[in-house]
Amino acid sequence: MKNKRKVLKNKNILLGVTGGAAAYKAVDLVRRMKDEGASVVVIMTAASKNFITPLSLEIASGNRVYSGVFDDPMSHINLPRNADLMAIAPATANIIGKFANGIADDLLSTCLLSFKGKVVIAPSMNWRMYDNPIFQENLRRLTAHGVMQTGPDRGTLACGEEGIGRMADVSEIIETIKSAFSKKDFFKKRIILTAGPTREYLDPVRFLSNRSSGKMGYAIARACIRRGAEVILVSGPSCLKQPQGLKSFFRVETAQEMRDAMFKRLAETDIVIMAAAPADFSPEKKEKAKIEKSGKLSVNFKNTPDILSEIGQLKNKPILVGFAAETGRRLDRAKKKLIQKNADMIVFNNVTAVGSGFDVDTNEITIIRKNKELSLPLMTKDNAAEAILDAVSDTMKKQAKSGPIQRLRANHRRRR
Numbered sequence: 001m002k003n004k005r006k007v008l009k010n011k012n013i014l015l016g017v018t019g020g021a022a023a024y025k026a027v028d029l030v031r032r033m034k035d036e037g038a039s040v041v042v043i044m045t046a047a048s049k050n051f052i053t054p055l056s057l058e059i060a061s062g063n064r065v066y067s068g069v070f071d072d073p074m075s076h077i078n079l080p081r082n083a084d085l086m087a088i089a090p091a092t093a094n095i096i097g098k099f100a101n102g103i104a105d106d107l108l109s110t111c112l113l114s115f116k117g118k119v120v121i122a123p124s125m126n127w128r129m130y131d132n133p134i135f136q137e138n139l140r141r142l143t144a145h146g147v148m149q150t151g152p153d154r155g156t157l158a159c160g161e162e163g164i165g166r167m168a169d170v171s172e173i174i175e176t177i178k179s180a181f182s183k184k185d186f187f188k189k190r191i192i193l194t195a196g197p198t199r200e201y202l203d204p205v206r207f208l209s210n211r212s213s214g215k216m217g218y219a220i221a222r223a224c225i226r227r228g229a230e231v232i233l234v235s236g237p238s239c240l241k242q243p244q245g246l247k248s249f250f251r252v253e254t255a256q257e258m259r260d261a262m263f264k265r266l267a268e269t270d271i272v273i274m275a276a277a278p279a280d281f282s283p284e285k286k287e288k289a290k291i292e293k294s295g296k297l298s299v300n301f302k303n304t305p306d307i308l309s310e311i312g313q314l315k316n317k318p319i320l321v322g323f324a325a326e327t328g329r330r331l332d333r334a335k336k337k338l339i340q341k342n343a344d345m346i347v348f349n350n351v352t353a354v355g356s357g358f359d360v361d362t363n364e365i366t367i368i369r370k371n372k373e374l375s376l377p378l379m380t381k382d383n384a385a386e387a388i389l390d391a392v393s394d395t396m397k398k399q400a401k402s403g404p405i406q407r408l409r410a411n412h413r414r415r416r
């Protein structure tokens, strides 16, 4: 599978591992960064070696692991000079305290002080330490200087207590690192995204739905956040974790609820992207009690609101992107949807092609605009999301140049 859009390709990352219980996760983190195309060099603090061996990280990174200031006399200058980004995971209260106060008494803290690029920290500690106002002051100081923080999460901590302090998931740390390298062409753009299926109830326990997992829509949400947008995600039922950094999240069940949640926020929105698979039909009547099994059942259906079309008819409509899930390569049907629904773009999705469509991590899409068509090979949904946003960004630029309405909308938003 072609995967040309690795955000971390050719990036040099200097990873600091400090003495926290989550240190063992650094091996997975290093592997995932390498999968994304990065080259990783690890610096371990003395305390971290109580939790994990340098050999594990040397094998995972394929590079020498550094630790002492005097092991290699100029490493505190050379390592940061060659790095595009520094990440500290796990980041203990100790390293955060040192960094916030300019203390440089070991290799990692010295490197942090001499480094000129973006730094990502993934705090990890007991909740009592995390809550401590002195620690919080240190954290605020770092984030005010542009240090990017990811996590910590709430949950069971190493000591057995419940609370905030678990290191963020490795996938969230990767997401923050990717975001540090992403262009910000959607900075402050308000985007409503839909994802997942809807459920149209027959009775309190049975419903009509489809196989959408939400993966495509959530991948677009993450890409929008990385590129600086303010994202409102309206999601049907999905097992996926909410992307970090959303402006708001609406959990809905039915197509009507999806429509209502979207219309509440539509006035302040620049772009709408509908990757959800809302049902087209809903039972005319929802029974109050579970339908008994007695002979034949016949159900009458009514149409659900066609949300995409409704938004397409609005006078000052936002940039509107729909999807077309088709069985087979029916580009003609997708093109018809572009016109009928007055969308700016339709993402054609052959949901019967292998590895494409519902509930898989990959997709094969064609991006259709009025005078443009871009067929892409099978790729990860993360990469498909980036390609869709590139096309939206291009449309945005063109509309800003030519469309008075879009210019007015943009100016109005800017003034507020």
Ligand code: PMT
Pocket (backbone or CB within 6 Å): 194, 195, 196, 211, 212, 213, 214, 215, 216, 217, 255, 274, 275, 276, 277, 278, 279, 280, 304, 305, 306, 307, 308, 309, 321, 322, 323, 324, 325, 326, 337, 349, 351, 357, 358, 359, 360
């Ligand atoms: O969630 P995943 O498992 O990752 O799967 C991804 C996906 C296959 C669901 C996604 O890539 C996709 O193709 N989404 C569109 C599914 C769909 O409903 O297609 P459609 O051709 O029936 O609808 C056309 C457009 O109208 C879509 O943008 C849809 O969101 C929208 N629609 C549909 C029904 C409805 N009542 N109102 C709508 O606005």
